[in-house]
Amino acid sequence: MTDPAELDRFLAGVERRAYLQARFAVQDETAALDVVQDAMIKLATSYSARPPGEWPLLFQRILQNTIKDYYRRQKVKNAWQVALSTLGLGDRHDGDEESAEYDPPGDESDDPAVRLAQGQRLAIIEKCLQELPLRQRQAFLLRYWEGMDTAQTAEAMGCTEGSVKTHCSRAVAALGKALASYGIEL
Amino acid sequence: MKKITLPPESLARHLDILVRRIPARAVSRLEHRRKQAIYHPEAAMRQHGSLSLGRRWLHQHRIMAGSLLLALLLGGLGAYHWNGDRQRTIGEVDAALLGGELPPGAFTNPQFVQWLQEHAQQ
Numbered sequence: 001m002t003d004p005a006e007l008d009r010f011l012a013g014v015e016r017r018a019y020l021q022a023r024f025a026v027q028d029e030t031a032a033l034d035v036v037q038d039a040m041i042k043l044a045t046s047y048s049a050r051p052p053g054e055w056p057l058l059f060q061r062i063l064q065n066t067i068k069d070y071y072r073r074q075k076v077k078n079a080w081q082v083a084l085s086t087l088g089l090g091d092r093h094d095g096d097e098e099s100a101e102y103d104p105p106g107d108e109s110d111d112p113a114v115r116l117a118q119g120q121r122l123a124i125i126e127k128c129l130q131e132l133p134l135r136q137r138q139a140f141l142l143r144y145w146e147g148m149d150t151a152q153t154a155e156a157m158g159c160t161e162g163s164v165k166t167h168c169s170r171a172v173a174a175l176g177k178a179l180a181s182y183g184i185e186l
Numbered sequence: 187m188k189k190i191t192l193p194p195e196s197l198a199r200h201l202d203i204l205v206r207r208i209p210a211r212a213v214s215r216l217e218h219r220r221k222q223a224i225y226h227p228e229a230a231m232r233q234h235g236s237l238s239l240g241r242r243w244l245h246q247h248r249i250m251a252g253s254l255l256l257a258l259l260l261g262g263l264g265a266y267h268w269n270g271d272r273q274r275t276i277g278e279v280d281a282a283l284l285g286g287e288l289p290p291g292a293f294t295n296p297q298f299v300q301w302l303q304e305h306a307q308q
Contacts, residue, residue: 004224011224015216016205033215040223118203125200145198172194 002048010055011040018063021141024129025067035070039063060146060156064138071134121184128178132171135159139167140175278306 015036022032039062047058129137135157142153143164153168154161208216282302283290292298 008220008224011220012217015220016208016213019208019212019216020201020205029212033212033219036216037219037223040220041226044223044226122200122204122207125197126204140194141201144194145201175194175197 006052007044007048007055010052010059011043014056014059015040017146018059021063022067024126024137024141025134026070027130031070035066036063038069039066042066057148057152057156060142060148061158064157067134067138124179124182124184128175128182131178132174135163136167136171136174139164140171143168275303278303282306 018036018039019032022035023029026032026035039059042062043055043059047055047062050058129140132140138157139153142148142156143150148156150161150164153164157164157167279299279302
């Protein structure tokens, strides 16, 4: 039997980072919230009985799989939209009323110049991360942001450690190149 | 823009800043969705151990339950097929009994029934 308060504490501690990961992947605030909620429900329904020490890795694995599922669903949805639009039945409404505008990060520094520079840097980093291929971004974020080792990252991503190393090095190279074009070196 | 160097670990620190700057509206929606996930009916039942015995068994033994269902289905199909064969044999004997000139006693002899079936196929 699991204490819901313990699960609540765990999820409260990881939800923001999970949301940011999802937002990088799906580039839509509402869809990112859906992805995080789906991952939370899956953890709560299927794995809450597991020892709490296992939750972080399980949650990451569920989150990565939920993001992949989202991509698959989008692919099917897009295929249908293309098929229907060729028949003249397509829903030409591309916008999502629920999706809210993304607020660019503000700043905590008092110095306007520092605030401006930091805000610009954050926006550039986010843009460059969004442009990375899914697997490279996952590997990079899990290794360097979530602080997982190669084995844990491989488990969360459902691949081999060799693949994680390859994805990470390619992600660092791609990020370095993208950031260099903005005058930032990795 | 002035050129700056940013190692991956430092980039991760920038991401932490992004986390702190998630809009308040998104944070409150996240909290709301977390509560919904934790108190999702199925999750709540699991947390309180109140899943029915049958459902819990099914969750824990999915492969076994699947095999059992498959065995039941195959058993049902087998019984249906066997019953069909039996009905057909009875029908053939009944037809021979009604249409033939032999005394009914001949049909109670198992060897005669076998002979009848062999010749009916020819």
